[in-house]
Amino acid sequence: MTDCMIEICGLTKMYKSKTAVRNADLKIYRGEIVGIIGRNGAGKSTLLKMIGGLVYPTSGELHFFNRAAAGEQSFFERMGVLIENPGLYPNVSAYENLNLLAMAYGLGDRNAAIEKLLQLVGLDSKNTAKVKSYSMGMRQRLGIAVALLGSPDVLILDEPINGLDPQGIVEIRQLILELNTAGLTILISSHILEELSKIATKYVIIHQGEFIEVLSREELQQRCEERIELGVEEARAALPVLERELNITKYKVVDSRTVYVYDENIHIRQIVKVLSEQGIMIDSIAKHKQSLEQYFLERTESAGERHD
Ligand SMILES: Nc1ncnc2c1ncn2[C@@H]1O[C@H](COP(=O)(O)OP(=O)(O)OP(=O)(O)O)[C@@H](O)[C@H]1O
Ligand SMILES: [Mg+2]
Structure with a gap:
């Protein structure tokens, strides 16, 4: 895991006078599952949007695959992004959703690619039901399939487990692990540390726009061990x-x-x-003895409040 996929240096995003992400530094290596953990409004989505090329940083640098990002749009194309709600067409099937996007991307051999993707995320390609009738879990799966459409190296998932029932959580977690085993580097956010604890290999605790801790799975386990x-x-x-x-x-x-x-x-x-x-x-x-949630609360409470 010495292959650096993404490096961010001093990344900052301001919305008018509000600093959503402040001076963030992080290296993401091939094969990692990086969990971004923070409370509501901590800056998780903004960070992931900057990395995914959906919002432009106010300052700082983003380097992809050891090369500067400036003017290198193709690096963003090697990233699959699912942030907030997946932009799905409600009145057509899952297959047709992917087909429309694949056409827009100009992908060749669409049928085989779409069949494979639907199988991968556990959706039936023969299911003609419209997406608007889908459960939250099915939509989330389709959203992940959409993000995977261009065969990315890095997958960015913003709170993919949010709103799912326990069974849905287990299934999406399993899918994420399978995608990781298949070679994808994954960034995933949540406001519940426990949810990420079963999958992430690295944890970034973000609070009021700042990284207050970056720690490995082993370090986190050690902190919470009795x-x-x-x-x-x-x-x-x-x-x-x-x-x-x-x-x-x-x-x-x-x-x-x-x-x-x-x-x-x-x-x-x-x-x-x-x-x-x-x-x-x-x-x-x-x-x-400390639970993961107690640890997270303690870390974010001790970081205090910032007013700006
Ligand atoms: N487009 C925007 N315009 C102005 N302020 C914004 C915008 N997007 C985010 N913010 C502000 O930036 C801060 C970080 O927001 P962000 O959405 O990144 O947090 P988050 O950790 O994803 O929160 P949540 O858990 O609620 O999704 C918040 O204070 C938010 O109000
Ligand atoms: Mg968010």
């Missing part, structure tokens, strides 16, 4: 005791006075007992 946070005078002295007396092997030394213990079978009182028996003073000890 642990005992131990404060001692000297971690170096406590560790051999914990290893020897309690067989603790899963731990992390955070700094010279703080150790995190990741062992569900160990109780706080056992640690207190063995350390005090060895004459090691404990400054603090507490269990730490």
Whole structure:
């Protein structure tokens, strides 16, 4: 995954005096599923629109596939975009929707391409029902098929799970994973971290237009993993005791006075007992358990409010 597909540097979008996205930096590598997570109005759609070429940045740079974007329209064409509502024709079938667009794009061998796409997103090409009768989940699938029409390398999905029922969520998630396995790099936004946690390989927390954290799946898991946070005078002295007396092997030394213990079978009182028996003073000890949503809320709350 060393192949950089998109790089954004200092990307900013202002609507009059309102800054929707401020000074965003990010590198997106081939094969990643990047989850953009933020509350309503955080700037998710604006960011994705800039990357997808639907709105023009006020300042900053966008580089595609290691080359400058300026004047390189073809790079936008290698991107499939589904932002807000898919622009579907309500009075024709799914097949006909794709056919009309494929004609507009000038695609050759349309029939085979459309059959394949509909199969990929789990829609029946023989279904002649008009799209206006479709459920939300079916529309979302068709929207994804539309975004995939030009065989893009990168797929941008703005809140594709929004408004779907639990079954629909599972299905779209599954589809996204399949598309990723088939080689697509994917950017996806949501206001619920939990929804992205099952698929994204990288997380960008955006709050009031600013990236407040970019972290890998492993880093996020680690932050939310249950642990005992131990404060001692000297971690170096406590560790051999914990290893020897309690067989603790899963731990992390955070700094010279703080150790995190990741062992569900160990109780706080056992640690207190063995350390005090060895004459090691404990400054603090507490269990730490946080859900993904708590983590997200805490991060965005601590970032505070910006007024401009
Ligand atoms: N066309 C526009 N004109 C003026 N302001 C806009 C425009 N589009 C977005 N904004 C403002 O920019 C900020 C970011 O909006 P954006 O739609 O990107 O947020 P979002 O994270 O996608 O929110 P949501 O979860 O509600 O979809 C908001 O304060 C919004 O009001
Ligand atoms: Mg939005």
